[in-house]
Amino acid sequence: MKNILFVDDEVNVLNGLRRMLRNRKTEWNMVFVDSGNKALELLEETAFDVVVSDMRMPGMSGARLLANIRGKYPRMTRIALSGYSDTEMILESIKATHLFIAKPADATTLSSLIERSLSIQSIIQDPELCDFISGISSLPSVPVIYEKLVRILASKDASIDQVAQLIASDISMSVKLLQIVNSAYFGLAREIVSPAEATAHLGLDVIKSLVLSIKVFEKFEEEIDTRCLNNIWHRSQLVGNIAKKIARKEGFSQKEADQLLIAGMLQDLGELVMLQYFPDSLAENAQWNDINDGDAILQEKQAIGVSHDQISVYLLRLWGIPQQVVECVAYHHSSAHFDSNELSMPHILFCANVLAEDIINGTNLSEGLTEQGLVAEERLASWLLL
Incomplete structure (x- = not known):
């Protein structure tokens, strides 16, 4: 049975939560406490899978509690519960919180949020690795993009269009803003999958706070392998654009095409994690694959115990990125999932990856799509004209 901890200084709120979730008693062991200090004392004795904490509490705020939990128990999914007027408090807790929900x-x-949190915990089996990856709140950005964004935001002439365009061109910034804007805290009637739209929704003042004050974004340091970083960035942009064009060619809706664009952009988020925290393993993996023409995914698992696509899916689900986007990312390197008679969105992203490899490396991998029956020859021929 999974352990869920609820923290709120208002007894009536705790009682309401207890009544509201009483039908889950057979699935979850739920504990309710009225202060951050009591929560930390309890955590020293009992392991919990998810914590749901109010933000505004006397003594120890929810932001401070979640920051403490992130440091000591990083694998716990941290959900912030707050009022719609508490945007300032939400921004304060942004680095320590996985998901947000409004009172x-x-x-x-x-x-639904708790179930989603629990469902991802089997993706990464190694406890220490799971602790480490769960503790990641954001990833560094391409230095040139980050530095330009800071300059623009610091100027008096900053425009939301300029800022949106820059953020939409960077993987790390895009996923962070999508995490924030799609959180249940904002209560939007629809999911936002466009980083530019997310930027416009949050507004220039919030973006300035995130970048200049809270410093939720950072840049890769100078000693990072810039060639590898640029390769990841270029491939992600290329795959996303190819997938979007195929989707529109095949009659998918504009929303679905936009979902494929962002799925392509975010699919290699796990490679950014490896570049930041396991650079030697990533370099060895690339060299090994070049020499042996081998299975890069298998090599990643042998090197650090998990593949980049597993890391991508884990973080995207943990951060509340729309499910359709995550499903596409989950199968972007696997053809076993696809039925050649039905062109699904994950199928399109997989094919876009193959076509992108043809463009980048000058290979003919796309021929395998027809040989394996994954794409009809006439359909592939029409895509190659895009």
Whole structure:
């Protein structure tokens, strides 16, 4: 049975949560405490899988509690519960929180967030690795893009269009803003998959706070392998654009095409994690694959115990990125999932990866799509004209 911890200084709120979730008692062991200090004392004795904490509490704020939990128990999924007027508090807790939900929380939304949090915990089996990756709150950005963004935001002439364009061109910034804007805290009637739209929704003042004050973004340091970083960035942009063009060619909706664009951009988020924290393993993996023409995914698992696509899926689900985007990312290197008679969105992203490799490396990998029956020859021929 999974252990869920709820923290709120208002007894009536805790009682309401207890009543609201009483039908989950057979699945979850739920504990309710009325202060951050009591929560930390309890955590020294009992392991919990998820914590749901109010933000505004006397003594120890929810932001401070979640920061403490992130440091000591990083694998715990941290959900912030706050009022719509608490944007300042939400921004303060952004580095320590995985998911956000607004008060008053309804049973369906809260249960869904908790279930989503619990479902990802089997993706990464190694406890230490899971602790480490769960503790990641954001990833560095391409230095040139980051530095330009800081310059623009610091100027008096900053425009939301300029800022949106820059953020939409960077993997790390894009995923962070999508995490924030798609959180249940904002209560949007629809999911936002465009980083530019997310930027416009949050507004210039919030973006300035995130970048200049809270410093939720950072840049890769100078000693990073810039060639590898540029390769990841270029390939992600290329795959996303190819996938979007195929989707529109095949009659998919504009929303679905936009989902494929961002899925292509975010699919190699795990490679950024490896570049930042396991650079030697990533370099060895690339060299090994070049020499042996081997299975890069298998080599990654042998090197650090997990592949970049598993890291990508884990973080995207943990951060609340729309499910359709995550599903596409999950299968971007696997053809076993696809039925050649049905062109699905994950199928399109997989094919876009193959076509991108043809462009980047001058290979003919796309021929395998027809040989394996994954794409009809006439369909592939039409794509090659895009």
